[in-house]
Amino acid sequence: MLEIKNIKKSFGSLKVLDGVDLKVEKGDVIAILGPSGSGKTTLLRCLNFLEKADEGILTFDGEEYDLPRTSKKAIADMRKKTAFVFQNYNLFENKTALQNVTEGLVIGRKMNKNEAHDIAMKALQKVGLSDRASHYPQQLSGGQQQRVAIARAIATNPKIIFFDEPTSALDPELTGEVLAVMRQLADEGMTMLVVTHEIGFARTVSNRVVFMDGGSIVESGDSRTFFESPREERTRAFLRLIGDSMAE
Amino acid sequence: MLDTKLWELLIDSFPKMLMPGLTVTMPLTLISFTLALIIATVTALVQFANIKGLKQLARFYIWVVRGTPLLVQLFIVFYGLPHVGLLIDSFPAAVMVFSINSGAYCAETIRAALEAVPHGQLEAGYCVGLSYLQTIRRIVLPQALRTAFPSLFNSLISMVKDTSLTTCITVTEMFMVTQRIAARTYEHLALYIEVAVIYLIFSTVLTKVQTWGEKKLNYYGRKAD
Ligand SMILES: Nc1ncnc2c1ncn2[C@@H]1O[C@H](COP(=O)(O)OP(=O)(O)OP(=O)(O)O)[C@@H](O)[C@H]1O
Ligand SMILES: [Mg+2]
Numbered sequence: 001m002l003e004i005k006n007i008k009k010s011f012g013s014l015k016v017l018d019g020v021d022l023k024v025e026k027g028d029v030i031a032i033l034g035p036s037g038s039g040k041t042t043l044l045r046c047l048n049f050l051e052k053a054d055e056g057i058l059t060f061d062g063e064e065y066d067l068p069r070t071s072k073k074a075i076a077d078m079r080k081k082t083a084f085v086f087q088n089y090n091l092f093e094n095k096t097a098l099q100n101v102t103e104g105l106v107i108g109r110k111m112n113k114n115e116a117h118d119i120a121m122k123a124l125q126k127v128g129l130s131d132r133a134s135h136y137p138q139q140l141s142g143g144q145q146q147r148v149a150i151a152r153a154i155a156t157n158p159k160i161i162f163f164d165e166p167t168s169a170l171d172p173e174l175t176g177e178v179l180a181v182m183r184q185l186a187d188e189g190m191t192m193l194v195v196t197h198e199i200g201f202a203r204t205v206s207n208r209v210v211f212m213d214g215g216s217i218v219e220s221g222d223s224r225t226f227f228e229s230p231r232e233e234r235t236r237a238f239l240r241l242i243g244d245s246m247a248e
Numbered sequence: 249m250l251d252t253k254l255w256e257l258l259i260d261s262f263p264k265m266l267m268p269g270l271t272v273t274m275p276l277t278l279i280s281f282t283l284a285l286i287i288a289t290v291t292a293l294v295q296f297a298n299i300k301g302l303k304q305l306a307r308f309y310i311w312v313v314r315g316t317p318l319l320v321q322l323f324i325v326f327y328g329l330p331h332v333g334l335l336i337d338s339f340p341a342a343v344m345v346f347s348i349n350s351g352a353y354c355a356e357t358i359r360a361a362l363e364a365v366p367h368g369q370l371e372a373g374y375c376v377g378l379s380y381l382q383t384i385r386r387i388v389l390p391q392a393l394r395t396a397f398p399s400l401f402n403s404l405i406s407m408v409k410d411t412s413l414t415t416c417i418t419v420t421e422m423f424m425v426t427q428r429i430a431a432r433t434y435e436h437l438a439l440y441i442e443v444a445v446i447y448l449i450f451s452t453v454l455t456k457v458q459t460w461g462e463k464k465l466n467y468y469g470r471k472a473d
Contacts, residue, residue, distance in 0.1 A: 050371050076379065084375040090368035094390045094468055107386065108377025136468035152376060 001026045001191060002160055007046055007056030007067065009039075016042045017053070018215035024160065024193060029186045031202035031223070032195045034212035035238065040195040041087075043212070044162045047193075048084050049075045061159055080108065083153035087165040089145040091137040097124060097148045098133040101155045109156065123151035127181050143174030150181055154190070161185070163194040179205075199242055203227055211235050254435060258442055261429050265422050265443055269450065272421040276339065277408050280346035284407075285400070287351030292358035293384065306355065313352035319413050321345045326417040342414040350403050357399040361392035394465045401458040405451050412447075422446060 002024040009017040016039045024030060032040050045051035046067060047058065053067035061081055065074060091100050101120035105111040111119075124130045127147035137145050146166055153161050166182065167175040179201055186192060186205050196202060202209050202223060209226040211219045211234075219232045230236050291309065294302040313321070326341045336344065365388045373383030393400075412423040426443040430436045 048375060050374070076377070079375060080377045082375075084372070086368055086372065088368060090366070090372035092369055092372065092387045094387065094394075103373075103386070104376030104378065107382055138469045149372075156376065 001061065002047075002193075003059040004047065005057045005059075007043065007058075008054045009042055009046055009051065009056075010054060016215050017046065020056075020212075020215070020217055022210065022217070022220075024191060026159075026191055027189045028208060029190075029192045029194065029206045030208045030210060031206035032193065032210045032212060033197075033199075033202060033238070034218075038212045039215045040212055041164050044084070044164050044193065044195055048079060048082060048162060050084075080156070081159045083156060083158040083161045085146070085149050085153050085161060085163045085166050088169050089137070089142070089149045091145055091148055091152075093137050096134050096136055097129060097140065097151075100137070100148055101152045104152065104156050119155050120151070123155040124148070126154065126184070127151045128177070141174060142170045143177045146170065146178045147181055150178070150185075154185065160191040160193060163192060163196070165195050165197065168197055197242070211238065213238070254438055257433055257435055258438060261426075261439065261442065262446075264429065265426055265446055268420060268425045269422040269446055272339075272419065273408065273411050274450070276342055276346070276411050276414070276419070276421065277404070280343050281350060281404050281407055283343070283347035284350035284354055284403070287347060288354030288358050289389075291351065291355035292362055293389075295355075295359050296362045297380075297384070310352045310355060313349055318345070318349055318410060319416065321349060322413060322417050338414070338417050338419045341417060342411070342419050346407060346411070350407055354396075354400055354403050357396045357403070358392060361396035361399075362388060364395055365391045397462060397465055398458065401454065401461070405454050408450050408454065409447055 002022075004020065004022050007017050007020045008015075020039075020043055022030075022043075032043070034040050042051055046053040046056070049067075049070065056067040058065040058067055060078060063074075063078070065078065070078075091097075092103060095103060098117070098120055101123055102113070102116040105116035105119060106113055121130060121133065124133055127150050129144060129147055129151065132140060132144060132148075135144075137148070140148065146169075150166075163182070167178050170178065175198070179198065182192070182194070182201070183205050194201070194206065206223050209220065209223045210217055211226070211230075211232075213234055219226070219230060219235045226235075227239070230239060291306045295306050322342065322345050325336060325345050326338060329336060369387055369391075370380075370383050373387050374380075378386070411419075411421055414421055415424040415427065418424075422443055426439055430439045433439070
């Protein structure tokens with residue numbers, strides 16, 4: 001459903017993505033792991049054109065995009081079929097939780113207001129926040145804000161959702177509520193590409209894991225094999241490292 | 249110290265000063281400031297959006313206006329332009345200069361406020377399917393204007409006081425009327441203090457409006473952290 005070939009991206013002389021290939025099938029939940037600075041965020045951002053790749057072909061939902069040469073119109077159309085959940089939520093601070101969700105429907109997709117309202121309320125209900133619909137982001141906890149951001153993402157009925165470390169800005173006691181929502185989405189068959197440091201999530205929710213280091217994919221495979229018998233030494237070193245930090 | 253005659257003069261001249269305050273000073277300020285806000289928003293946005301050509305033009309405009317005295321600008325428009333066949337009445341000339349002048353200062357305020365809106369919100373806008381302009385208009389600009397509000401009010405209050413300069417280009421506003429009464433009665437000290445008090449009243453009222461406005465605008469709450 002989504003396939004990328006040979007994405008390359010540099011910032012100045014710094015090579016951040018060095019020829020990444022990835023294939024996502026419908027219903028896949030793919031966890032992207034990797035040390036800090038390995039290019040995970042950049043990869044997601046290139047897929048949604050928030051960052052312009054230097055090279056690479058994206059095939060998505062039957063369309064092909066030459067990443068560095070995609071028109072504004074094609075970008076806008078592509079974005080309407082996807083959603084992005086950011087590490088720091090990025091809710092619209094001048095809008096209530098409900099308005100954050102309806103904005104993309106009413107303004108982005110020209111849906112009528114009543115219909116958008118119903119869809120948005122359902123989305124908020126799904127993330128357990130229908131009672132916070134009229135709160136502004138700054139009146140919500142981090143975990144609640146991220147759940148609103150997820151409601152905003154699912155309301156537009158995207159074909160895939162990109163998550164960039166959705167829980168790493170949260171206090172440990174708040175990550176659970178966000179992960180639970182993501183787990184539920186996964187169970188319902190939502191296609192998700194999730195950059196995460198949550199090994200538990202990668203192990204139990206994702207069906208595939210991709211391990212990145214130094215701008216390329218070192219190893220990928222179904223999550224059980226990945227965790228039980230990693231092939232690459234770098235993967236093993238990484239897993240040991242987070243194993244240690246989790247044991248602390 | 250204040251004898252009855254002086255009291256009577258002050259009481260008698262109060263409405264005479266207040267009237268042009270309400271019919272000239274305030275309209276001049278409000279019209280000019282409204283125009284200034286429009287100019288400022290456009291000027292700030294072309295810079296924020298980095299539109300080639302227009303951005304340089306905006307920088308040039310701000311550079312010239314901020315680098316020259318308001319009084320000189322008034323003289324150029326009112327006394328200078330007629331030499332090239334552009335005769336503008338004193339009131340519209342004042343409106344023109346004040347809106348252009350204040351527009352430059354407010355543009356800087358609004359630009360800074362636009363830049364203070366976290367960039368992630370723009371990206372979130374694109375990701376939910378908004379266009380650049382929709383994101384600016386619905387997400388970024390409203391937040392920027394809230395941030396800019398206190399500084400913009402500063403500019404407004406400055407403008408109220410600066411309108412006294414237009415007496416030099418023959419606008420019959422509060423200060424001009426005061427000067428006339430003073431010339432007739434020789435009570436300069438008392439009368440100029442009196443008009444200063446009226447300016448102070450105007451500023452105080454505007455400050456109250458500002459406080460009220462800030463409360464209104466604070467609807468989406470700041471975290472108390
Ligand atoms: N806009 C930018 N300009 C310059 N360098 C950048 C930019 N964005 C990212 N980089 C650099 O690219 C490299 C990869 O960054 P990226 O954010 O993709 O890493 P990451 O794998 O997401 O790391 P983390 O786990 O810390 O989030 C880093 O060295 C980073 O400093
Ligand atoms: Mg990252």
